[in-house]
Amino acid sequence: MKKLVLMFAAAVMAVSVSAQTVTESKTFDNFYIGINGGVATKMTGQRGWLKGLNSNAGLRIGRYFTPVFGLAVESNAYFSNKPFASTGTAVRFLNTSLLGTVNLSNWFGGYKGEPRAFEVSLIGGLGWGHAFGNHGFNYAYVTHNNLGAITSLDKKGDNLTSKVGLDFAFNLGSSKAWQFYVEPSVMWGLNDAVADGAVALGHSGVAYNINHAYAQLNAGFIYKFRNSNGTHNFTIAKGRDQAEIDGLNAQINSLRSDLNGKDSELAAKDRQISDLQDALDACNKRPKYVKPVTATNLQPTVLFRQGKSVIDPAQYAPIELIAHYMRNHKDAKVEIKGYASPEGSKEINQRLSEERAQAVKNALVKKYKIAASRLTTKGMGATDKLFEQVEFNRVATFNDSSKTEK
Numbered sequence: 001m002k003k004l005v006l007m008f009a010a011a012v013m014a015v016s017v018s019a020q021t022v023t024e025s026k027t028f029d030n031f032y033i034g035i036n037g038g039v040a041t042k043m044t045g046q047r048g049w050l051k052g053l054n055s056n057a058g059l060r061i062g063r064y065f066t067p068v069f070g071l072a073v074e075s076n077a078y079f080s081n082k083p084f085a086s087t088g089t090a091v092r093f094l095n096t097s098l099l100g101t102v103n104l105s106n107w108f109g110g111y112k113g114e115p116r117a118f119e120v121s122l123i124g125g126l127g128w129g130h131a132f133g134n135h136g137f138n139y140a141y142v143t144h145n146n147l148g149a150i151t152s153l154d155k156k157g158d159n160l161t162s163k164v165g166l167d168f169a170f171n172l173g174s175s176k177a178w179q180f181y182v183e184p185s186v187m188w189g190l191n192d193a194v195a196d197g198a199v200a201l202g203h204s205g206v207a208y209n210i211n212h213a214y215a216q217l218n219a220g221f222i223y224k225f226r227n228s229n230g231t232h233n234f235t236i237a238k239g240r241d242q243a244e245i246d247g248l249n250a251q252i253n254s255l256r257s258d259l260n261g262k263d264s265e266l267a268a269k270d271r272q273i274s275d276l277q278d279a280l281d282a283c284n285k286r287p288k289y290v291k292p293v294t295a296t297n298l299q300p301t302v303l304f305r306q307g308k309s310v311i312d313p314a315q316y317a318p319i320e321l322i323a324h325y326m327r328n329h330k331d332a333k334v335e336i337k338g339y340a341s342p343e344g345s346k347e348i349n350q351r352l353s354e355e356r357a358q359a360v361k362n363a364l365v366k367k368y369k370i371a372a373s374r375l376t377t378k379g380m381g382a383t384d385k386l387f388e389q390v391e392f393n394r395v396a397t398f399n400d401s402s403k404t405e406k
Contacts, residue, residue, distance in 0.1 A: 022067060022234040029227040030064040036220025043213045052082040067111035067234050070101040089132040097127030097163050113236040115171040127161040160190040160206060177232040179222040188213045298398040302360055306394060309355035311363060319360060322398050323368035333374050333402045336360050340382045341393045354379030360396045
């Protein structure tokens with residue numbers, strides 16, 4: 001029992017090693033078909049082996065699951081029943097077996113990526129045998145009572161068989177698609193019995209009995225079908241050397257480092273976005289800027305002499321333009337702003353700017369008959385901002401306060 005366990009463990013290890021070293025097979029990969037033929041002779045009970053040779057021919061279909069292990073179905077037809085009487089048919093016996101195959105060369109020597117030129121494989125399995133014909137007694141079983149009288153006569157042509165052998169195989173061709181093998185083997189009728197010089201098939205308990213065994217020598221050809229990997233055999237899975245693995249690991253670590261750096265950058269960007277959002281929210285909470293209402297500026301201006309608020313005759317032209325504007329725009333209300341140049345004190349300039357604005361208003365009211373209610377005045381004091389030429393800042397300006405810009 002211990003030896004069987006060790007053998008099973010070794011087989012499992014062989015399968016594991018094969019699975020790790022060869023490329024994965026598809027469902028219909030590694031199938032083969034073959035024909036064989038040869039001779040068989042009973043191992044005991046005859047005077048000479050050559051006198052009892054039975055010719056046979058057969059067909060084998062199988063599949064390799066790994067470079068070491070496979071299964072095959074084989075069926076052989078036998079054309080003689082020597083040394084027993086003929087059954088009267090061309091095919092006297094048919095044996096069909098399910099065989100396990102073990103490539104001993106690959107098991108112990110390893111698989112190098114293609115079959116060796118010469119290999120040795122162990123085969124073995126169980127089968128079913130059937131004898132043809134309906135006369136003769138080579139498959140009749142007769143029983144007798146204690147007095148020697150026949151008590152039963154039974155004819156049965158089926159039996160349980162077993163086969164064990166070695167294949168000495170030669171792989172042929174550049175692609176090793178063909179194989180020629182020579183196979184010595186032993187085949188047992190496991191539940192046969194012998195009575196009155198006849199073989200009775202299927203009439204005893206199962207046993208490996210040399211008296212119910214045949215020695216066989218066959219030769220055959222096998223064709224291995226093309227696989228999905230493009231060859232007719234197993235191929236070695238391409239491995240990566242340690243330097244390549246180290247290089248890939250270095251790339252992975254570099255990319256991981258870059259990713260960590262990107263994470264830090266993204267975190268910084270997220271903080272910046274958060275700060276900007278806070279600033280935007282703060283701006284949104286502030287009161288909205290409202291542009292102050294400003295009056296529409298009217299282009300005409302009235303110039304004054306230095307320190308004077310009296311209108312020169314030449315300056316009535318712009319005043320007349322304002323009067324004309326107000327007559328055409330009945331709803332217009334004009335604000336008159338008076339200015340002074342920077343010379344003099346602040347108080348004098350303020351008073352002078354007010355007087356200039358008032359002088360223009362009086363002219364519009366008295367000379368051009370514009371309603372006083374439509375006119376307002378405002379002294380703006382001294383300035384040098386209206387015009388680059390200083391004396392041009394001694395003016396009165398006009399703004400239509402009824403037309404405001406927002």
